[in-house]
Amino acid sequence: MTAGAGGDSAAIDAGTLREQRSLWREAWRTFQRHRPAMFGLVALGSLALAVAVGPFIYTEPINNLDFTRTVRPPSPAHPFGTDELGRDLLARTLYGGRISIAVGVTAMFVAITVGVTIGALAGFFPRADGPLMRLTELMISMPTLPLLLLVLLLFRDPLRSAFGPTIGIFVLIVSVIGLLNWMTVARLVRAAFLSTKQLDYVTAARSIGAGNLRLIVRHILPNVMSSIVVAATIAVGAAIITESTLSFLGLGFPPDEPTWGRLLFDAQNLLDSAPHLALFPGALIFIAVISINYIGDGLRDTFDPRRVD
Amino acid sequence: MGRYVLRRLAIAIPTLAGISLAIFLVLALAPSDPMADFATSPEIPVEVRENIRRSLGLDEPMPVRYVKWLGRMVQGDFGFSFASRSPVGKLILERLPATLAVVGAAYVLGILIAIPLGVLSAVRRYSLVDHLATTFAFVGFSLPTFFTGLVLVIVFAVNLHWLPFIYDSTVAVRDWDSLVRQVKQSIMPISVLALFTAATMTRYVRAEMIEHLPQDYVRTARSKGLSEREVVRRHVLRNSLIPVVTLLALGIPNIFSGAIVTEQIFSVPGLGHLLIKSIVSGDTPVVLGITFSYAVLVVVFGLIADVLYVLLDPRIKYT
Numbered sequence: 110m111t112a113g114a115g116g117d118s119a120a121i122d123a124g125t126l127r128e129q130r131s132l133w134r135e136a137w138r139t140f141q142r143h144r145p146a147m148f149g150l151v152a153l154g155s156l157a158l159a160v161a162v163g164p165f166i167y168t169e170p171i172n173n174l175d176f177t178r179t180v181r182p183p184s185p186a187h188p189f190g191t192d193e194l195g196r197d198l199l200a201r202t203l204y205g206g207r208i209s210i211a212v213g214v215t216a217m218f219v220a221i222t223v224g225v226t227i228g229a230l231a232g233f234f235p236r237a238d239g240p241l242m243r244l245t246e247l248m249i250s251m252p253t254l255p256l257l258l259l260v261l262l263l264f265r266d267p268l269r270s271a272f273g274p275t276i277g278i279f280v281l282i283v284s285v286i287g288l289l290n291w292m293t294v295a296r297l298v299r300a301a302f303l304s305t306k307q308l309d310y311v312t313a314a315r316s317i318g319a320g321n322l323r324l325i326v327r328h329i330l331p332n333v334m335s336s337i338v339v340a341a342t343i344a345v346g347a348a349i350i351t352e353s354t355l356s357f358l359g360l361g362f363p364p365d366e367p368t369w370g371r372l373l374f375d376a377q378n379l380l381d382s383a384p385h386l387a388l389f390p391g392a393l394i395f396i397a398v399i400s401i402n403y404i405g406d407g408l409r410d411t412f413d414p415r416r417v418d
Numbered sequence: 419m420g421r422y423v424l425r426r427l428a429i430a431i432p433t434l435a436g437i438s439l440a441i442f443l444v445l446a447l448a449p450s451d452p453m454a455d456f457a458t459s460p461e462i463p464v465e466v467r468e469n470i471r472r473s474l475g476l477d478e479p480m481p482v483r484y485v486k487w488l489g490r491m492v493q494g495d496f497g498f499s500f501a502s503r504s505p506v507g508k509l510i511l512e513r514l515p516a517t518l519a520v521v522g523a524a525y526v527l528g529i530l531i532a533i534p535l536g537v538l539s540a541v542r543r544y545s546l547v548d549h550l551a552t553t554f555a556f557v558g559f560s561l562p563t564f565f566t567g568l569v570l571v572i573v574f575a576v577n578l579h580w581l582p583f584i585y586d587s588t589v590a591v592r593d594w595d596s597l598v599r600q601v602k603q604s605i606m607p608i609s610v611l612a613l614f615t616a617a618t619m620t621r622y623v624r625a626e627m628i629e630h631l632p633q634d635y636v637r638t639a640r641s642k643g644l645s646e647r648e649v650v651r652r653h654v655l656r657n658s659l660i661p662v663v664t665l666l667a668l669g670i671p672n673i674f675s676g677a678i679v680t681e682q683i684f685s686v687p688g689l690g691h692l693l694i695k696s697i698v699s700g701d702t703p704v705v706l707g708i709t710f711s712y713a714v715l716v717v718v719f720g721l722i723a724d725v726l727y728v729l730l731d732p733r734i735k736y737t
Contacts, residue, residue: 145556247436249668250720252712254675255693259709260444262697350562354679357564358694373564377683384572391565399560406556 136335139411146407149400156397160206169200171367182385192375192386201367202390208368209349210397212283216348219287221341224294229325231295232302242299245292253289254354260285261360274363282361286348294340301333335412339405346401353394369394426724430717437713438491441706442484496707501699506707509692514711517688521677523608528615533655535616536623540631541650551620558617563676567610567683574606581606585686607684611676615669622665626658660731667723671716 141147174196191197231241261281268277305311306329314328355361356370364371369390376386478486490497496506539551575583582603591597630636631654639649678690685691689708696704 247433249671250433250713250716251437251440251671252674252709252716253671254678255705255709255712256441256444258693258697259441259705262700262702262705263444346560353562354564354675357562357679358682360694360697370564373568377568380568380571381576384576387565387568387572391562391568395561395565398562399556402556402560 136411140407143407143410145403146410149403149407152396153400153404156206156393156400157210160203160210163203164200164207167199167203169197171200171204172196172365182383192379192383198372198386198389201372202369202393205367205369205372205390206393206397208279208362208366209352209370209394212279212286212352212368213345213349213397215279215283216286216290216352217341217344219284220291220344220348221294221337223288224291224340225298225330225337227291228295228298229302229330232299233306233321233325233329238299241295245295248289249292251289254351257285257289257351257355258358258360261355275366278362278366282352282355286351290344290347290351294337294344297336297340298333301336302329305329305332335408339408339412342401342405342408346398346405349394349398349401422728423725426721430721434713434717435488437717438488438710439484441709441713442487445702445706446480446483491710496710497703499696499701499704501696501701501704506703509704510689510707510711513687513689513692516686517674517677517681517690520604520607520611520680520686520688521673523604524611524615524677525673527608527612528619531612531616532619532623533659536620537627537650537655539620540624540627543628551624555617555620555624558613559621561613563610563614563679564683566613567606567680570606570610571683585684603684607680607686610680610683611673614676615673618669618672619662619666622662623658626661627654630654630658660727663723663727663730667720670719670723674712674715 192201227241227245231238231245264281265278268281271277272280306324311324311328314324319328352361352368353370353373356368357374359374362368362371364375372390373387373394376383376390379386494507496510498504499506499509502509535551535554539545539548542548571583574581580602582599585603585607586599591600636649636654639653640646644652674690677688678693680686681688681690682694689711693705693708695701696708
């Protein structure tokens with residue numbers, strides 16, 4: 110990946126905006142040839158579309174208690190079946206998908222922002238490198254899940270009263286997942302910065318008077334963008350899994366917010382009578398995460414300068 | 419060698435101190451009182467509450483509290499559980515063997531699957547075997563452990579009735595029958611973690627093998643007449659496994675997270691199970707103790723991996 114910076118910069122060396130755009134178009138053409146990645150893109154796209162517009166088309170309410178139809182297997186009226194309180198599982202899954210995907214994407218932005226900032230500072234300023242990398246190594250050996258659980262336990266109630274139950278937990282989960290998940294990004298960005306800042310065009314830019322901030326943001330960052338895009342993709346999948354894990358342990362979103370992990374938590378006690386309650390939301394988590402991972406894999410191959418066309 | 423180990427130890431200590439500081443700060447900066455249930459209970463008079471706070475050192479400035487707390491932690495004094503009134507250290511020691519057994523067995527099983535699979539898929543690159551192995555790795559890597567666990571329960575416990583649903587911690591291995599029971603109830607928790615480990619490691623092994631296969635020393639080995647089998651086993655595999663050791667060490671926090679989930683699904687009486695129970699009941703001293711124990715475990719295994727790394731690779735100078 111670090112070798113990637115050299116190859117990319119050769120393409121952008123001329124530096125005009127139009128050529129930058131054609132680099133991304135070129136990347137898209139390569140990406141399209143990666144079959145699993147395209148499959149992932151289509152699957153994830155349909156999933157995102159389904160949870161975005163699904164609830165408008167499939168208007169069954171998510172909290173409609175009906176004790177005449179509890180724990181039904183899938184049927185034409187209720188394609189995913191119903192749960193122990195007679196609520197429609199398809200409606201709940203679609204709604205939960207919105208939260209799960211929103212958490213994944215937002216937590217990714219938190220992780221990328223922190224990771225890129227720390228990586229860029231460490232890679233650009235030799236003085237900051239030592240301390241920042243010690244911090245990164247320290248964070249890597251953190252026991253993430255126990256720490257996440259501890260933070261949730263301690264900060265849950267105050268945030269809930271400050272922002273309301275759902276938004277409060279959302280803010281808390283997104284920021285904690287992001288803050289515990291930026292280390293890979295920081296390392297990648299640092300490595301890319303270290304090799305890119307040696308290149309002649311950076312010296313040239315500096316010699317015509319570009320300041321540090323301008324060098325970082327305008328000149329080096331666009332060249333390490335490809336590594337960041339790959340890392341960001343993987344981070345979305347990791348965040349979705351982490352959120353589902355927290356909800357699965359019963360410590361994520363409140364019970365009335367049916368995220369995919371929460372649905373699995375509720376399904377646990379009914380595995381013998383109603384396995385469909387676990388299988389549908391679980392399968393959706395799996396499809397979302399594997400699609401994201403395949404997309405990440407495809408992007409990595411796309412940006413790999415050693416690839417053979 | 420001894421000096422290298424000492425040096426690594428010297429790096430591990432600040433890491434642990436840093437982690438403990440993070441845990442402490444989370445606790446100290448938390449807006450809710452960690453002793454909440456205890457301190458606000460109307461049955462406890464104000465003076466008693468103040469005394470408890472003082473005995474816990476909560477009236478002192480934060481740096482002093484941190485140093486004292488760390489000092490007690492280092493001596494293995496984690497305080498007392500709110501729920502069971504027994505020392506947290508003792509609770510942790512009771513639970514530790516189950517966790518280490520599950521994680522250890524899963525790691526070994528994972529390695530046993532991953533090495534042959536990774537080697538085969540690298541040697542026969544782009545063959546059917548390679549496609550299957552790569553798909554297996556992707557699927558195993560993308561399946562959340564809690565979902566794998568539930569699917570295993572649905573298939574093997576609910577539908578086929580082959581394996582018991584819940585782990586029974588009272589089974590003591592005395593004779594053949596109890597051994598069979600113990601093995602049967604351990605299969606699912608271990609497989610869940612082993613699948614995840616195997617999937618991650620297969621990718622590493624394959625990637626490293628592919629990196630090494632086209633190198634000059636491999637051609638030399640072939641040209642001196644070694645069979646392909648020998649070349650792969652004696653030369654390529656040995657060199658490829660060295661970086662895998664480091665990657666394994668980096669994956670250790672993940673496997674412990676996975677163990678928390680697995681123990682929770684199957685009620686394996688390990689650290690993770692106790693952790694979740696304590697979080698739900700707000701038993702802060704136990705939660706803190708366990709979080710710190712996980713940190714120690716992660717750092718210790720990282721240390722072991724680092725030492726293994728220099729033992730395996732004579733090119734690395736251990737100064």
